[in-house]
Amino acid sequence: AQSVSQHNHHVILSEAASLELGCNYSYGGTVNLFWYVQYPGQHLQLLLKYFSGDPLVKGIKGFEAEFIKSKFSFNLRKPSVQWSDTAEYFCAVSINNAGNMLTFGGGTRLMVKP
């Protein structure tokens, strides 16, 4: 079974700092990769996704992620964070022909200080 690891559980940054959140998965086959964000008290929202093609994907709100197949990684980046980016970030993986069920990482709680 596949698994997803997010090594940073809590990240605290000041506004305008650059962000990189790590995500690694374990599965040898073809995967679809996602980053979701959960603002306090809200539901999960899709930030970006990778299915195929250009391994550098751009999402909403200035976020981007890079799929590095050799490293089984899909790290999330943003060059300059804002206070409003304070939220929980989840990396997720789905496997083709597996019911599209998402396997989530443990989440990274990001706090941006104004």
Added chain:
Amino acid sequence: DTAVSQTPKYLVTQMGNDKSIKCEQNLGHDTMYWYKQDSKKFLKIMFSYNNKELIINETVPNRFSPKSPDKAHLNLHINSLELGDSAVYFCASSQGLNQPQHFGDGTRLSIL
């Protein structure tokens, strides 16, 4: 016009009771899901339901059963509730398999 709506938003009940959580999506999607988010925010898939095909995460107890009266609804029934069932339950939907999922606001279930 909420895309994926769940009711109730909060559910407090006693151990041993049977309860249901409803989910409806107005996106025209044909695949729906249930996820459980525990107190540590860890999210785990419970079910995937597409065209009457149900895929169950093998770790889900059989006290949990999804019921889909039509393509727009996937309700979650839980029998004999236990303390460990306390969590936030999220419904989601997607247009077909291998497409991004849209999530509901969640139902916070608390077992006394």
